[in-house]
Amino acid sequence: MRFSLLIVGITLFVVSVSAQSKLKYVNPLIGTSKMGHTFPGATVPFGMVQLSPDTDTLSYAIGGKYNPEIYKYCAGYQYEDPTIVGFSHTHFSGTGHSDLGDILIAPTSGKLQLNPGVAFNPKSGFRSAYSHQNEIAKPNYYSVLLDDHKIKAELTTTTRVGIHKYTFSKQDSSHIILDLISGIYNYEGKNVNTYVRVVDEYHIIGFRQTSGWAKNRTVYFAIEFSRPIKSYGYDDFQSKKVYQGFWRKFNLKDNFPEMSANQLRAFFDFDLDSSKELLLKVSLSSVSMEGAVENMKYETPDWNFDQYRKAGESLWEKELNKFDVQMLNEGDLTNFYTAVYHTCLSPTVYQDHDGQYRGLDFSNWYNKDRSLVNYTTFSLWDTYRALHPLFNLVQRKRNADMVNSMIAHQKQSAEKMLPIWSHHGNENWCMIGYHAVSVISDAYNKELQGIDYNQALDACIQTARTRYFEGIGSYIDLGYVAEDKNGSSVSKTLEYGYDDWCIAQMALGLKRMDIYEEFSKRSENYKHVFDSSSGFMRARMSSGKFIEKFDPLETHQAGYIEGNAWNYSLYVPHQVDSMIELMGGKKRFASHLDSLFTMQLADKYFEHTEDITREGIMGSYVHGNEPSHHVIYLFDWVGRSDLTQKYIRQVLKTKYLPKIDGLSGNDDCGQMSAWYIFSSLGFYPVCPGSDDYVLGSPLVQSAKINLENGKIIEISTKNQSEKNIYVKAVYLNNVKMKDFILSYQSIKNGAKLVFEMTDKPSKTF
């Protein structure tokens, strides 16, 4: 009884969201605890500046050994931490390795301290205790009370400028610490050089040059204070004494207008007026200090904090308004719009307002056409799956810019390769595959404008033929990556095969048939690592032999990366039918696939599974990491759409929760969130580069996707409820669909999609 009443209650409770109110459904704190690796700070959509509190900035290594504690701090902030060190201007959202955290500002009062101190003892340094009760995190606004210093900190941003508003409790003894040592995933030797110049009593400029995940990176900055600097200085925290040359004739640490050191923390002292307010504008540039100055002049000519905050909120409203969704409850709305928010945090703008940016070749490049924007932070192993396909629906201009940024990257690259995992004008070579080709191929398929696709295809081909890259030589010669030539050989062979299919499709479209032939052949290489004796994709040696030691549930064994044989063996998104055939046909495959979700995973396997919480997995299905993101949709191919629907709804309701620790794995630059958005809308791009979306089970009550061409994709449901998770029928523009494939062509100019929901499972449409 109670149960049915509950259901009635839910079906009646349809949440209607007006355009004005969507902001309130975004909670930037979601994912800041445990594995989400998101940051709570202020930013505009795709902003170059992402200004956020860092609760700790540990060293990546201690005594030469990796420090496992560091992993929590990929975004600089962990909700459980009792102290805030300061506010830095660059952050990744949701990554599983890290960098950035540049130009940390800490307002302090009382006795000057230049050491940050340690996390659980705020009195040990300039860091401060804080309480979540005094913390507000909203799109483009973050505020917190720094208890130790009795300073209210408020942050907002424009694309290239962070605006800080600090309200002190006293007029005197007010300091701003500029910490150029602090950074995320720091270690000894990462800071190559830093420089600060005091231009006048209101302005400073400088740069921080690091060699970390990005091997050669310089962040230039400019800072303007709302009140004159009274006095300033710095300390060099380098353990080794450094050569000073004839600079030693000055008292460099006392009001000398240049500071240059390897481990530099500067301070600036102020006398405040009765408002006790001190505002800062901090602008960044990848090009030069002058570039940072110009960005500030252009974007933030005055001191109107509230105006910048509101302008950023409007930008967020514009992004959120691309989706008008109705959900069954507020929690789902929070999930949905927070997911939209998270998909707009990366890639980020990496270009000065005048069109200049620092390329991968350390040269300054120039988008003379100011409508072109260079982007950075391509976590492609993650984001090619659903984030860029989502952009092809709702961020078409930006995604074209991103594709062009990738093509520019290839031109600038020493290896002449498209980005693998790139950020801040650097290739960091993280993860595997060459999935930029998937993004490019999908852009081609989705008819993005403003891209030279023949040039793009050349870039794809050159990338895919780079023999020294991760076993490609053996892949070309043998038809698979040989494990003795290059590790994670199964994962690589499978992902290369899919990428090659993307290249082939694009070549076909562009009528370059020799390329089509070459890469079509390569796209079938997955067959060469299928071991019919075990029924799994399995690592092979150059000799042709499969490796002997093999446990399909073990992630950390030869052949795989961030996924075990069970999950990875399902990765042939471009030839699902053929894969099913290989694995014993539809019937066998259906039960095999279901067992993935129903098996009991022994703890020893879970302990080896990366990047996720125990809540992130179902059986051995790992939603908290990417290799399986398409897997649930495979039931559609074998006549078990009911299982697709069931598990999709299960993931949507259990792996994404509207609370601080609600993300079951790294958000991975928006990929996890993009999965949520697609799946809650009822379809998913199993094979980017193709025209096809695959139907699942919508979570929305109804939704409008407002396309850039002014057209609308309207999704509505009948009998939608928490219980009615099965799809009885789907109508596209009032015609009943006979298949689980929804084509891009059928929705690109708007469409009406109606899902008839039921609590009765049906194996096919």
Added chain:
Amino acid sequence: MRFSLLIVGITLFVVSVSAQSKLKYVNPLIGTSKMGHTFPGATVPFGMVQLSPDTDTLSYAIGGKYNPEIYKYCAGYQYEDPTIVGFSHTHFSGTGHSDLGDILIAPTSGKLQLNPGVAFNPKSGFRSAYSHQNEIAKPNYYSVLLDDHKIKAELTTTTRVGIHKYTFSKQDSSHIILDLISGIYNYEGKNVNTYVRVVDEYHIIGFRQTSGWAKNRTVYFAIEFSRPIKSYGYDDFQSKKVYQGFWRKFNLKDNFPEMSANQLRAFFDFDLDSSKELLLKVSLSSVSMEGAVENMKYETPDWNFDQYRKAGESLWEKELNKFDVQMLNEGDLTNFYTAVYHTCLSPTVYQDHDGQYRGLDFSNWYNKDRSLVNYTTFSLWDTYRALHPLFNLVQRKRNADMVNSMIAHQKQSAEKMLPIWSHHGNENWCMIGYHAVSVISDAYNKELQGIDYNQALDACIQTARTRYFEGIGSYIDLGYVAEDKNGSSVSKTLEYGYDDWCIAQMALGLKRMDIYEEFSKRSENYKHVFDSSSGFMRARMSSGKFIEKFDPLETHQAGYIEGNAWNYSLYVPHQVDSMIELMGGKKRFASHLDSLFTMQLADKYFEHTEDITREGIMGSYVHGNEPSHHVIYLFDWVGRSDLTQKYIRQVLKTKYLPKIDGLSGNDDCGQMSAWYIFSSLGFYPVCPGSDDYVLGSPLVQSAKINLENGKIIEISTKNQSEKNIYVKAVYLNNVKMKDFILSYQSIKNGAKLVFEMTDKPSKTF
């Protein structure tokens, strides 16, 4: 008998020099032994690339302590050394502190070695023994046989490109070492970052970033090989293991197209053809790797080594032809034209061919007007005395560019100061004074075109009012630098006084009378450090008291730098008469001054005298260092021109010798050589900024100075000989001169100057 015959022989032997043959009188090896600190390698006049062998590149410090051996290697080469490490592309000429030695190339054969080895054991590394018999050093050409590798090395240059021609003895096992660690005045931590990119089998690009005398300096380079690279790699010699991130997935040291490390030596292997020749072009840029590539394309489009060599020789002939001199012997001709050569080695061009250069603010600046050239390497404490005044006669366009480069420096400077000692877009703060104002004032007085003199004067004023710079605050407040406020206070007070006079003169000309008043007053500050009880300029405390401990012959005591009280007390070049009055009148001054030359300097004083050899001094007169360069001419003021003439001729014949160790002190970027040129022509700029040259005793038989305006200053002598060192009369345009002052106005449009020589001293003209 023998003596008089000899004199007859010499007077009859008048050496006539045709335009074509002046090159042979230049011996770049002069000064490469002992204290000259010149380099023997190839360069064009004022070339950005100065490509020269380095015989050793020791560490500046050993175990944290200064290594006194390093001083010999200011130019990278010591003639006595038995081995050559390689050939690097940037060198200072004649400095007393150092830096540069960038992008060292070493051709080797046989087994690959990446360690340079130690100087006296060539087999210990890739360095090679060599013999001076197999060494040729000429303007824009250097050649040597590297004995260990049996490789003939030949070097030539254009302004921004070094061209290497290596002839091996075998076709195989040929290597080019690219040593990015090597540098002059290196020490641990100086190399901040280096990068190499293999663009294709013929081309590499990269950069070397250092923090040394220049605190933040990046040299970008591009290299083209005449034959394809067979294979390549590198080693990182950093003692500390560095973070590699995901780059570790590559075998970075084996044909991977990017190399980035802190202590990097790369190798490139070649198969040669039957010519056994391998040529390299190495271009530099301060702006970017792309800038270096463009410089190479522009200046050296093909492989014609001989053509580049000849083009550079022609540039040298043009410079040498500014002087047509006849001397009494070949040695003097060698001295003269080698001196001219040495005055054209710095300042150097610091700008890409397209007009871009890296400024002091780390921004790229752009001389859109391609006729404007930015220069670097301003050793101003030395060169304001005679080098820039010489430029005002024969390098007027270049000197105007240099002045504009100084004004640009001031604009770009954090301290808003004109250069003190600057190089490669950095202020190194070496030595004292703010003598750029002297150069600017002299340029104004000598009517150089293309300079905004009001802007220039503003830059001078701002510089001279920088209170935190080296005691200027106390100088302004007290009328002298107080020794307890800032060391070397006497030297500073005297030099500031002269510089202030320069500012005042320029202000007067520009009718800025308030400035004229302010700085005229300051220009008399020398009076405040004159101690009438001792008769010397002497250090004072803030209290007004002279310091007690005082020895006028001791260089290393409170108050002075690179000169003792004896020498420094004579430094009031702008008010000589007043100084003489202060020091007891003409008669007393004459005998006081003569005793400087005749006294016997105790060894203990000599040992403390910097930068010179025992041969560099006469009594206590130190010609090998700059503070006394005007001193001999002071006899003119007190009716003892005979002593001016005698000592000038003595210095010209004994302190400059046409042999390898012939320079008695550091050439100091051409200042020592400029003194030689002026003095051997018969006059000297005792007070730059004034219109006056002061007459001495010419060494030339005759000379033509070919001015840029097409006019000629013709100097001729009557009865010139080694013995007839005294001047009986001087005729300017056939009118007998009545004074020892020769004005610039009287010679700027050409003049005929006739010196009647005699062996009879005459106290006045």
